[in-house]
Amino acid sequence: MAPHPSTPVPSEARLSRRALLRGMGGIGAAAAAAPLLAACSGGPAPAAQAAHATSLGSGLSDPVPRAAVQAMVDAYKTKSGAAVRMNVMPRAQLVDNISSYLQSNPEDVITWFAGYRMRYYAAKGLLAPVDDVWEKIGGNFSEGLTKASEGEDGKKYFVPNYNYPWGFFYRKSLWQERGYEIPGTFDELLALCARMKKDGLIPIAFADKDGWPAMGTFDYLNMRTNGYQFHIDLCAHRESWDQQKVKDVFDKWRALLPYQDKAALGATWQEGARTLKSKKSGMYLIGSFIVQDVTDKDIAADLDFFPFPAIAVEGTDAIEAPIDGFVLSKRGGSNATAKDMLAFFGTGAGQDAYASKDPSNLQTAKDADTSAFSELNRKGAAAIAGAKYISQFFDRDALPAMASNVMIPALQGFLKDGTVDTRAIEAQAASLYSAQ
Incomplete structure (x- = not known):
């Protein structure tokens, strides 16, 4: 089952929700x-x-x-x-x-x-x-x-x-034909991507037209780079977005950008899945709900997945599984x-x-x-x-407005040109969380 898509919240709706949340400590908001x-x-x-x-x-x-x-x-x-x-x-x-x-x-x-x-x-x-x-x-x-x-x-x-669970899904038959092996580290993942690209494949199927799928990649890169607790603290804004640890996450992601599907911003997750089914892409970081888009029983039986490889801390101890x-x-x-x-x-x-x-x-x-x-x-x-x-998926571990109104445009901008303004993200996060 796919996570509930995060959709941008109009400013009027944000203010209404914020007003309700301000009254959390008493019964005034409930009465209103x-x-x-x-x-x-x-x-x-x-x-x-x-x-x-x-x-x-x-x-x-x-x-x-x-x-x-x-x-x-x-x-x-x-x-x-x-x-x-x-x-x-x-x-x-x-x-x-x-x-x-x-x-x-x-x-x-x-x-x-x-x-x-x-x-x-x-x-x-x-x-x-x-x-x-x-x-x-x-x-x-x-x-x-x-x-x-x-x-x-x-x-x-x-x-x-x-x-x-979320993980890298792939077709076993394609990997057997090409002799690909499951990467255990981020460097091995990059080497595999380079090999797939040389073989004429899209190394990583990717789709972010609806905004939320990219959050799964961010979550994994963050947890593998900085640890599960940092992920939790960042989502709760107990950690600043404008710090080197967050910049390290985007640096790691920047290394993957050449290997992700260039059509990502215009594609739905189902369209991303189709490149995997047709063997045009080598793997796809997505939730297990991918099987909902696979009606061919032979292809469904050919699917497998592996966890996001280790980067710096905690190995692969953490899993994204809403x-x-x-x-x-x-x-x-x-x-x-x-x-x-x-x-x-x-x-x-x-x-x-x-x-x-x-x-x-x-x-x-x-x-x-x-x-x-x-x-x-x-x-x-x-x-x-x-x-x-x-x-949990980012939009469950963070404020709804943080996911919808800050992260979606920030990540889509990053996918477009590889740049991100962590200072601007921090300023918006500080404003949203201080209103709670």
Whole structure:
């Protein structure tokens, strides 16, 4: 499943969102936004809840994921006998109004994702910790998934459901024909690119018409150059963009530019995938959702991937694998049934119910049934399970406006002419984050 595309936010929308976020500490913003939240209302207050009942607010409104979440809830209801009221809303409605929603009258359990925006609302006291839930399910998740579920205070605020890895995808038959070998270091990657270019291939398929795909390349180059924690701190603006470490990232990327598809700025990720399918390109740094664009079973079986090679620190310990799952609203923190449902969602039984309707993603629980996985899915799941750190896509680990209004134009400008103004990025980041 592809990450939600980041689209530029008009200045009017930015101001509206900023005004809402300024009111995070109190209830003024929630009251002001009440008309927006009518469809998001969580219903009766906890005191009026029926015994053994809970509620779930879901932003997964497209038909397939909607049916998948419903299957999870139905499986829990069958197992527990609990009553579960669902409120399904468009993803944009939930994401764009999440601050006001959490301060208003939200459902107990809410579909959300790991990353900066989970930790941010947890730090504001708008989410309830679920450490007691993790006492039951903690053994079911890898070290990387566990770390990604923590808030800044070290408490758990998130229960993973599924994710999908990013890596270099390639066609095995092409590599066997040409005798290419998987690079383990950045220098080996550059040497492989030079060889592919000499062989008449586009070494790295690339597509950034929609703005967000280039963020995956930036994330990997940053983590491999400066480490996972620097990636997290930079996204949270605890590190400055105008420093040598960030310039080093762009220097590394500049070395790759001659080997990336020259048509990148005019191509969608699906068009990039087609150059890989037709063997016009040698590899493609993208998420495993690439298989959604591969309808030929023979080509799908010919796909493989390898992790982004090591550069300076932490080897390949970190993997870019956006995680979707569930959080508990502050209001839901006192509901034992809500926590029991979250615990079920953190089991193979719960996640298998989801996967029965949406098999395009990878269940995260260790006891999930993976018998229906393709060879590629099994390899992706193993890569995630073995990762020490799991990063989210940039637009989940950073402020939405930072991703949409700053990074997209900065990265597209860099792809066009190889230049980037880190001082300007820092100035914009300082303005956006100081308004929070």
